[in-house]
Structure formats: structure tokens, C-alpha cells
Amino acid sequence: MTLPQSLPFNSSFSTKLPMLQIAWDSTSLGALKTCPRLYELSILRGFQPRSLSVHLVFGLHYHAALERFDHARAEGASYETALRAAVRYVLEATWDSAKGRPWHSDDPNKNRLTLVRTVIWYLEQFNGPEGQDSLETILLDNGKPAVELSFRLQTDYIAADGQNFMLCGHLDRLALYQGDHIYIVDRKTTKSTISESYFAHYSPDNQMSLYDFAGRIVYDQPIRGIIVDAAQVAVTFSRFQRGFVPRNDFQRDEWYKDLGVWLSIATSYASLGYWPQNDKACGNYGGCAFREICSLSPNVREDWLKSKFYHRTWDPLQIRGDI
Amino acid sequence: MPPLNKLITAKTIKLLLIGNSGTGKTGALASLAAAGYKLRILDLDKGTDILGELLTNPASSYFKTNPNAAANVESILRLSDTMKTVKGQVYPVRSTAWAAATDALENWKDGELTFGKVTTWDQDTVLVIDSLTMISQAAYFYHLSLQGALGTTRTQNEWRRDIGAAQSYIKALLQMLYDDAIKCNVIMISHITSISEDGGIPVRDPITGAMASSVTGFPASIGRALSPFIPRYFNDMLLVKTIGSGPGLQRRIYTIGQTVDGQVVNCKTAHPLSAKKDYPLDTGLADYFLAIRGSHPTSGA
Numbered sequence: 206m207t208l209p210q211s212l213p214f215n216s217s218f219s220t221k222l223p224m225l226q227i228a229w230d231s232t233s234l235g236a237l238k239t240c241p242r243l244y245e246l247s248i249l250r251g252f253q254p255r256s257l258s259v260h261l262v263f264g265l266h267y268h269a270a271l272e273r274f275d276h277a278r279a280e281g282a283s284y285e286t287a288l289r290a291a292v293r294y295v296l297e298a299t300w301d302s303a304k305g306r307p308w309h310s311d312d313p314n315k316n317r318l319t320l321v322r323t324v325i326w327y328l329e330q331f332n333g334p335e336g337q338d339s340l341e342t343i344l345l346d347n348g349k350p351a352v353e354l355s356f357r358l359q360t361d362y363i364a365a366d367g368q369n370f371m372l373c374g375h376l377d378r379l380a381l382y383q384g385d386h387i388y389i390v391d392r393k394t395t396k397s398t399i400s401e402s403y404f405a406h407y408s409p410d411n412q413m414s415l416y417d418f419a420g421r422i423v424y425d426q427p428i429r430g431i432i433v434d435a436a437q438v439a440v441t442f443s444r445f446q447r448g449f450v451p452r453n454d455f456q457r458d459e460w461y462k463d464l465g466v467w468l469s470i471a472t473s474y475a476s477l478g479y480w481p482q483n484d485k486a487c488g489n490y491g492g493c494a495f496r497e498i499c500s501l502s503p504n505v506r507e508d509w510l511k512s513k514f515y516h517r518t519w520d521p522l523q524i525r526g527d528i
Numbered sequence: 529m530p531p532l533n534k535l536i537t538a539k540t541i542k543l544l545l546i547g548n549s550g551t552g553k554t555g556a557l558a559s560l561a562a563a564g565y566k567l568r569i570l571d572l573d574k575g576t577d578i579l580g581e582l583l584t585n586p587a588s589s590y591f592k593t594n595p596n597a598a599a600n601v602e603s604i605l606r607l608s609d610t611m612k613t614v615k616g617q618v619y620p621v622r623s624t625a626w627a628a629a630t631d632a633l634e635n636w637k638d639g640e641l642t643f644g645k646v647t648t649w650d651q652d653t654v655l656v657i658d659s660l661t662m663i664s665q666a667a668y669f670y671h672l673s674l675q676g677a678l679g680t681t682r683t684q685n686e687w688r689r690d691i692g693a694a695q696s697y698i699k700a701l702l703q704m705l706y707d708d709a710i711k712c713n714v715i716m717i718s719h720i721t722s723i724s725e726d727g728g729i730p731v732r733d734p735i736t737g738a739m740a741s742s743v744t745g746f747p748a749s750i751g752r753a754l755s756p757f758i759p760r761y762f763n764d765m766l767l768v769k770t771i772g773s774g775p776g777l778q779r780r781i782y783t784i785g786q787t788v789d790g791q792v793v794n795c796k797t798a799h800p801l802s803a804k805k806d807y808p809l810d811t812g813l814a815d816y817f818l819a820i821r822g823s824h825p826t827s828g829a
Contacts, residue, residue, distance in 0.1 A: 331676040339673045383627035
């Protein structure tokens with residue numbers, strides 16, 4: 206596969222070595238770890254499937270609806286009013302005005318109905334008309350709730366262009382639990398039953414380890430840990446379970462040491478201008494989105510990429526806008 | 529690892545002290561205080577008043593041996609969750625005990641006193657958790673609180689998941705206490721839970737009253753799945769048992785397995801040649817520590 210002569214500007218990449226990413230989030234680091242070719246196509250060149258995965262759409266709306274709720278509550282709205290704001294968001298966001306119809310999902314578990322139900326049931330369980338969530342969303346100095354928070358930090362690792370590599374990303378929520386203990390709360394949706402083994406999947410886990418590492422450094426008060434706030438979305442019910450994702454100092458040191466090795470590997474690929482396939486990862490998680498492309502002869506892949514995928518710039522340094 | 533003949537014998541004792549309620553497990557700690565060990569106690573059982581009586585009453589043998597023994601009980605953190613009664617049922621309202629207990633292990637503070645992280649404590653110090661049963665319940669309430677389910681009715685499946693989660697908290701705690709980074713002595717006090725051969729609740733024959741199958745007593749935590757694995761995290765598991773009744777009642781600490789209420793309770797010691805088979809409760813823990821360590825602390829005695 207040949208690389209294009211120039212790539213669109215991306216502030217997360219080196220200006221001197223344009224193939225070398227300087228600011229890494231969990232998505233880009235995860236892609237590199239999974240398969241260098243996946244990293245090249247999805248992050249470096251920014252290809253994305255034309256139709257978004259139903260899981261991604263569902264997850265985005267679910268997060269955004271609960272974010273609406275948190276904002277409304279922070280502004281002093283009652284539970285009922287905040288709940289209405291969240292549901293209104295879901296109904297509007299899943300309505301396709303151009304086509305005059307709702308978002309269509311073929312997935313019996315993840316569709317418009319189950320999305321509305323999941324948002325309402327979640328808020329009823331944890332906030333309820335009378336109750337108060339044991340996880341109390343932190344209010345920032347500007348009075349806004351600490352949801353969808355962007356972070357960035359400099360690592361000790363130096364890139365070939367002389368800059369320090371950075372870690373960055375967005376946290377779903379910072380919350381207090383049991384008094385003054387601050388936790389990063391990461392919301393997840395799944396079709397699977399949520400049990401101990403579900404939470405065990407997050408140890409080790411690239412995203413959680415990066416959040417845990419960053420959370421200890423970037424905020425005024427150290428983060429005590431990560432809580433995965435999981436929603437099981439089934440056809441006829443939604444169920445919720447929260448679990449801790451523990452990391453100790455030894456594990457943090459190991460993850461950071463490994464990060465240095467991965468950054469060296471990324472530098473090598475950037476120097477070569479070549480990101481090899483990891484053909485042992487093509488079948489992971491239901492199959493890679495680029496599997497069809499990689500299965501073609503290299504001389505025809507470009508045309509297929511352009512027809513099957515669209516381009517977007519994956520720039521983790523872009524701060525997500527306030528709602 | 530060096531060859532066995534060059535291996536330095538560990539002087540740290542991590543011990544599980546099990547026995548039925550009222551056998552004198554908490555009171556047994558008095559001998560350690562009298563021998564000069566510094567005790568720091570997480571008291572979730574609210575049973576440490578006995579130590580005050582044993583160590584400060586002039587008639588007590590401990591006081592006569594070491595009038596300053598009470599000062600060796602450096603800190604007792606009494607932790608409990610807030611409960612309320614509704615129509616005769618007791619429900620937890622707020623969960624604070626588990627978080628306070630784990631906080632204490634990270635940085636022990638008791639009023640003006642600060643003892644820091646448990647990994648910084650020396651070998652003359654004893655961390656006591658009284659009891660495993662109650663700290664397991666605290667972990668359970670902590671988990672329920674996180675789920676927004678404190679004081680609510682749980683379905684069978686939810687209950688099973690909750691118990692599993694609480695067990696994983698306890699397992700993590702035991703792993704931490706077992707870690708070599710903790711150099712102080714550890715005594716985990718526990719009650720006994722009976723488990724049948726198939727891992728379930730023992731059933732008695734309704735006519736004879738005998739157990740339907742063989743039953744083993746294990747340290748009580750929460751649920752039954754974790755209990756058989758708890759002894760793995762300790763090199764020493766001693767049993768406190770009463771024998772007889774009335775004026776002839778004796779309380780003893782055993783290092784080898786015994787029968788308690790028709791069930792076998794196994795014990796273990798990492799030093800079977802140094803330790804006796806049993807000790808009197810009054811001096812038992814101090815005697816056991818002496819047998820293994822060779823000497824008591826020089827200060828505080």
C-alpha cells in the first residue's frame with residue numbers, strides 16, 4: 206500500500222516527522238497495539254467505515270444523554286426535569302429529520318427503544334425521585350459537572366523530533382464516592398451479562414490503565430481508581446452494575462515502561478513509513494473493519510478504501526465541546 | 529531464591545485466629561500487648577472493650593506483668609456502617625466502614641495519631657482485623673452502595689453477583705496482607721462457618737441430629753465459596769476453643785486441627801517443630817510468637 210504524499214493537518218502528530226504521533230490517546234495506542242496496519246488506516250490516515258457500528262452510535266447517545274442529565278442537575282434542575290432533558294435529547298438525536306424517520310437499527314438489543322429505556326432505567330436506579338447517586342459527580346470551579354473531561358500530560362519519553370510524547374484523552378465522569386474519594390467513572394454498554402468476569406476483562410486493559418495512570422497525575426487531587434459503570438442492554442430489559450478496576454503502583458510502573466517500548470515501536474514504523482499487518486488480530490471482536498481491505502491484493506486496496514470508507518481526522522488533542 | 533539452609537527465616541507472623549463467638553479471640557490479644565508488641569486494631573466487631581479490662585485492671589495478670597501494656601494497644605479504629613430498623617428488619621443506610629478500613633491501611637490516622645501506610649510498619653507491630661466476618665459484611669454494603677442498592681431487595685441473581693463482588697474485595701484485601709511488602713505481623717480474627725463436602729450448607733439428619741455428610745469448619749467471610757481458600761493467604765491458622773463448662777471451663781489455642789460442634793476445623797503452622805500443639809488462651813499468642821520469633825520486642829515490654 207502506498208502512502209499519500211501528504212496527510213491532512215493533525216495537531217497530535219509531529220510537524221517535523223508527520224508520520225509520528227506525539228499525543229496518544231487510548232484509541233490510537235490501542236490500535237497500534239492491536240495491529241500496526243489498523244493504526245495506519247484508522248488513526249494515521251483516518252479511514253472510518255461509512256456506516257457507524259450500532260454499538261458506537263448507541264454508546265455515543267447513551268453517554269450524551271446522561272451528560273445532559275448531569276448538566277441539568279448541576280444547574281439546579283429537579284430530577285424530573287433533568288430526566289426529561291435526557292430523554293428529549295435521545296428522542297431528538299435519534300430522529301433523522303431529513304428522512305423523516307427515527308434512527309434505524311437492525312440490532313434487537315441496541316435500538317431507539319432500548320436506548321430510551323436504558324437511559325430512564327439507569328437514572329431511576331441510581332438517582333430516582335427520592336434517591337441520590339452514591340457516586341456524586343464533581344462540580345468544577347466554573348460550576349459545571351466534571352463530565353466529558355479532556356486531559357493531557359507530558360511523558361518522560363522523548364520523540365525523535367525532540368518533543369516529549371504526550372498522553373491525552375477524555376474521561377466520562379469524575380465522581381466522589383464515600384466522602385472525599387475521587388474516582389474516574391467510565392460508562393460502558395454491553396449485551397453480555399455483567400458479572401465478575403465482565404469486570405475482570407478490564408485488567409489488564411489499555412484504556413483503563415491509561416486513564417488510571419493519567420488520573421493520578423493530571424488532577425489536583427489524586428484519583429483513587431476507576432469504576433466501570435456498566436449497562437447490560439437486553440431485548441426486554443436493561444440492567445446495571447458497577448465494578449472497580451484496580452491498579453497498584455507496580456502495575457502502573459509496568460504499564461508506563463511498556464508504553465515507552467510501544468512508543469519506540471511507533472517511532473520505528475514512522476521512520477520506515479510502513480505499518481505491517483498483525484494477521485493474528487483480524488478476527489478479534491467480531492472481525493476488524495479493515496479485514497476486507499487487507500484481504501485484497503495490495504495494488505487494489507486504495508480504490509476500495511476510498512469507496513468503502515470515509516475520511517475523518519482522529520486528533521485526540523481536540524477538546525470536546527461543551528453541550 | 530537462596531538455598532534453604534541460607535534462607536533467612538521470616539520473623540513476620542501472618543496469622544488467622546479462628547473460633548466461635550465468645551471463645552476469647554479478642555481477649556487473647558492482651559498477651560501480645562503485655563509482651564511489648566504494638567497493636568493497631570481495626571475493630572468492626574465492637575468487641576475490644578475486653579482489652580481495656582484485661583490490660584488496665586490492677587487485678588489482671590497482664591497488668592501485674594507489664595503495667596504499661598495498655599499503651600501498647602496504640603490504636604483501635606472502631607468502624608461500623610449506619611443501620612436503620614424498618615418494620616423489624618435491619619437495613620444498612622450508609623456504607624462507610626469498608627472505605628474507612630482500606631483508607632486506614634493506606635494511611636492510618638486515629639485522632640491526632642498518624643501511623644502512615646501499613647507497609648511502613650515494623651516487625652514489632654501487629655495489625656489486627658477484628659473480624660473477617662464483619663469486614664466482609666462491610667465490603668458487601670460498600671458494593672451495594674455503589675450499585676445504588678443499599679437497603680433494597682435484591683433478586684436471587686443480583687444477590688449472587690453482589691456476594692461474588694464482595695468476595696473479590698476480600699480476596700484483594702487478603703492478597704495485599706499476604707504480600708511481602710507488609711512486614712508487620714497480621715492477625716485476622718475470624719468466626720467459623722460450616723461447609724459440607726459438596727460446598728454447601730450442612731444438613732442434619734432430622735431424626736438423629738447428626739450431620740448428613742462430613743462437615744468442615746472454615747474461616748467465615750461472606751457466602752461460602754471463598755471460605756475454603758482463605759487459609760491459603762496465611763501461613764498460620766490457629767483455633768481458639770473452649771473445653772468444659774462452669775468452673776472447669778478452659779480456653780485454649782490450638783495449632784493442630786480439632787473438632788468443634790461436630791465439625792473438623794483444621795489448623796496450620798509454618799513452624800510445627802517450634803510450636804506446641806496447644807497453648808492456654810491467656811498467654812497463648814505471646815507464647816506462639818516467642819516460639820517462632822525467638823524473642824519479644826525489647827521496647828514496650
